[in-house]
Amino acid sequence: MARFTPKVVTANALLEGDVIYLTADDCWTRLHHEAELIEDEAHAQLRLVHAMAQKSVAVGAYLADAKAGPDGPEPTHFREVFRTRGPSNYPHGKQAELI
Amino acid sequence: MYSYNDFDEAFVRSRVAQFSQQVHRRIDGSLTEEEFRPLRLMNGLYLQLHAYMLRVAIPYGTLNPRQMRQLAHIAQTYDKGYGHFTTRQNIQFNWPKLPDVPAILTALADVEMHAIQTSGNCVRNVTSDHFAAAAADEIEDPRPYAELLRQWSTDHPEFQFLPRKFKIAITGAPNDRAVTAAHDIGLRLVKNDKGEVGFSVLVGGGLGRTPMIGMVVREFLPKEDLLPYVEAVLSVYNTLGRRDNKYKARIKITLHETGKEEITRQIEARFAQLRPLFGGHDQDLLAEITEAFAPPAFRNAPVDAYDAFYKADPVFRAWADTNLAQHRNDQYAIVTISLKAHGATPGDASADQMRVMADLAERYGHNELRISHEQNVILPHIHKGDLPAVHAALVQAGLGTANVGLISDIIACPGMDYCALATARAIPVAQQIATRFDELKLEHDVGPLKIKISGCINACGHHHVGHIGILGLDRAGVENYQITLGGDGTETAVVGERAGPGFAYDEIVPAIERIVGAYLEHREAPEETFLEAYRRLGLAPFKAALYPSEGKKDAA
Numbered sequence: 001m002a003r004f005t006p007k008v009v010t011a012n013a014l015l016e017g018d019v020i021y022l023t024a025d026d027c028w029t030r031l032h033h034e035a036e037l038i039e040d041e042a043h044a045q046l047r048l049v050h051a052m053a054q055k056s057v058a059v060g061a062y063l064a065d066a067k068a069g070p071d072g073p074e075p076t077h078f079r080e081v082f083r084t085r086g087p088s089n090y091p092h093g094k095q096a097e098l099i
Numbered sequence: 100m101y102s103y104n105d106f107d108e109a110f111v112r113s114r115v116a117q118f119s120q121q122v123h124r125r126i127d128g129s130l131t132e133e134e135f136r137p138l139r140l141m142n143g144l145y146l147q148l149h150a151y152m153l154r155v156a157i158p159y160g161t162l163n164p165r166q167m168r169q170l171a172h173i174a175q176t177y178d179k180g181y182g183h184f185t186t187r188q189n190i191q192f193n194w195p196k197l198p199d200v201p202a203i204l205t206a207l208a209d210v211e212m213h214a215i216q217t218s219g220n221c222v223r224n225v226t227s228d229h230f231a232a233a234a235a236d237e238i239e240d241p242r243p244y245a246e247l248l249r250q251w252s253t254d255h256p257e258f259q260f261l262p263r264k265f266k267i268a269i270t271g272a273p274n275d276r277a278v279t280a281a282h283d284i285g286l287r288l289v290k291n292d293k294g295e296v297g298f299s300v301l302v303g304g305g306l307g308r309t310p311m312i313g314m315v316v317r318e319f320l321p322k323e324d325l326l327p328y329v330e331a332v333l334s335v336y337n338t339l340g341r342r343d344n345k346y347k348a349r350i351k352i353t354l355h356e357t358g359k360e361e362i363t364r365q366i367e368a369r370f371a372q373l374r375p376l377f378g379g380h381d382q383d384l385l386a387e388i389t390e391a392f393a394p395p396a397f398r399n400a401p402v403d404a405y406d407a408f409y410k411a412d413p414v415f416r417a418w419a420d421t422n423l424a425q426h427r428n429d430q431y432a433i434v435t436i437s438l439k440a441h442g443a444t445p446g447d448a449s450a451d452q453m454r455v456m457a458d459l460a461e462r463y464g465h466n467e468l469r470i471s472h473e474q475n476v477i478l479p480h481i482h483k484g485d486l487p488a489v490h491a492a493l494v495q496a497g498l499g500t501a502n503v504g505l506i507s508d509i510i511a512c513p514g515m516d517y518c519a520l521a522t523a524r525a526i527p528v529a530q531q532i533a534t535r536f537d538e539l540k541l542e543h544d545v546g547p548l549k550i551k552i553s554g555c556i557n558a559c560g561h562h563h564v565g566h567i568g569i570l571g572l573d574r575a576g577v578e579n580y581q582i583t584l585g586g587d588g589t590e591t592a593v594v595g596e597r598a599g600p601g602f603a604y605d606e607i608v609p610a611i612e613r614i615v616g617a618y619l620e621h622r623e624a625p626e627e628t629f630l631e632a633y634r635r636l637g638l639a640p641f642k643a644a645l646y647p648s649e650g651k652k653d654a655a
Contacts, residue, residue: 056126090444
């Protein structure tokens with residue numbers, strides 16, 4: 001069987017639409033590196049179900065590939081990298097708001 | 100231009116009230132996202148990559164200064180101080196917050212605007228020639244027909260759940276500036292042998308993953324038969340169109356699978372049934388609408404100031420040469436304001452810039468503004484004597500770029516900087532190409548060249564009909580850009596030809612440079628445009644320039 005690629009649970013916040021990540025202690029964070037890095041497939045499904053149940057906080061929850069880094073989980077796909085910072089044409093979104 | 104009657108006003112207000120309640124119920128938890136999603140999409144509200152996005156309809160691309168100022172107000176109050184004009188003549192706000200959306204829709208309703216039917220499987224904003232009622236080559240103003248179609252299609256009970264979205268474009272001029280051949284229905288005003296004006300009706304055009312040029316299903320449709328005929332097309336599509344596969348649901352596939360002859364027969368049969376049911380009320384309405392589009396009272400004044408500036412000021416002359424188009428009144432010009440400053444985001448205007456454009460339209464432009472599908476803003480009626488003042492004001496606002504129709508006048512969809520569907524970025528590619536050719540000081544020498552960039556296969560950036568088309572894809576987790584050449588979105592519409600394997604993000608600008616280099620090398624004279632040269636030469640010399648190492652390999 002193929003090895004499971006680690007994941008984080010991510011979604012958009014209902015009110016602002018901003019990108020959010022599920023943490024290990026069941027909170028939502030705006031920072032990718034604070035997300036829970038999930039290394040087990042069964043656990044990933046449980047965490048996704050948990051996220052999808054939070055209908056008044058999170059919209060469109062899904063599992064995104066990630067890897068361990070020195071400060072916490074890091075995205076692996078470029079789409080997820082863009083989601084951690086915002087658009088490239090203006091200093092808007094997370095790259096401006098989270099400094 | 101058209102002004103809302105009591106019915107329009109009441110309809111839009113009631114929809115705002117309805118959707119405001121729905122937003123409220125979503126926030127308090129009484130609606131789930133599954134329930135809310137189709138409702139928000141019906142009202143133009145998307146959830147994108149980093150935020151919500153509100154798509155506001157600009158019917159047939161026509162705006163008055165008051166509306167433009169209100170868009171500026173919304174951009175400043177509820178967004179990040181700018182708006183993005185799209186290839187469907189709409190405007191998108193990239194950062195609205197869900198609790199603010201009811202207030203935004205109310206502000207829009209205050210100036211007779213809305214976001215209804217800017218998403219979903221219904222008839223979308225009817226687009227038109229951005230030079231309508233001003234162009235010298237026009238047979239008739241297409242906008243009264245566009246407005247008639249807007250009223251007919253808005254909340255039409257039969258066509259709210261079509262197999263897929265449905266786009267209609269209409270042009271009144273033989274030079275097609277509305278890309279009618281790439282729409283589900285393309286309408287072209289034509290004259291028959293008797294000198295009567297009617298429509299040539301194209302069906303089944305569209306870009307996306309299966310690009311197709313529309314086919315003429317009716318050479319000449321009398322003007323008064325427009326609504327019953329369009330309704331017949333929609334009706335046949337609604338019955339035959341596939342609902343089992345999203346990718347085969349557009350009318351272009353229906354047409355392809357049914358065959359032109361058979362679908363034409365069915366349309367005509369349905370038309371014969373429907374026509375008697377239109378008892379002339381549509382024609383009364385059309386007459387009313389047409390009055391609202393009466394031409395402005397053109398000024399009769401000398402144009403000496405224009406001639407003097409044109410001779411004396413090279414900056415003004417460069418701008419006049421690229422950004423002005425011929426008006427039907429010799430004393431007037433059509434001004435295209437470029438939203439493509441080199442290195443800026445194609446189609447974006449700041450709130451301040453919107454206000455400047457509104458002021459200019461009010462002071463010099465008979466209160467009219469247009470949005471082009473090429474993501475620029477048009478002042479359709481400017482007296483030539485006022486052009487120096489208009490140009491000076493534009494330059495001051497950062498809107499004086501003299502590049503309309505040139506290589507840096509690029510169409511780009513929002514791509515993966517904003518769009519949840521995108522597979523790669525489009526905006527930074529446009530920014531880099533424009534910046535590079537500005538550095539090279541080549542673009543005026545290169546002449547007319549349309550580059551169009553899409554960040555996914557859905558082709559919002561019209562890449563298939565770009566002289567050079569660029570399609571951004573995700574190839575094994577890396578952005579990759581495919582090039583098509585020789586596309587054309589005008590009356591001689593053709594889908595571009597794929598040049599070969601794609602290029603990485605940092606290879607795409609040099610690749611475009613090589614294509615342009617090949618053109619400059621092979622053109623017969625500076626008068627031969629890129630598209631003409633491509634049609635004469637074919638793909639080979641461009642391919643050789645794009646993939647030089649392959650040529651070497653063959654030789655070895």
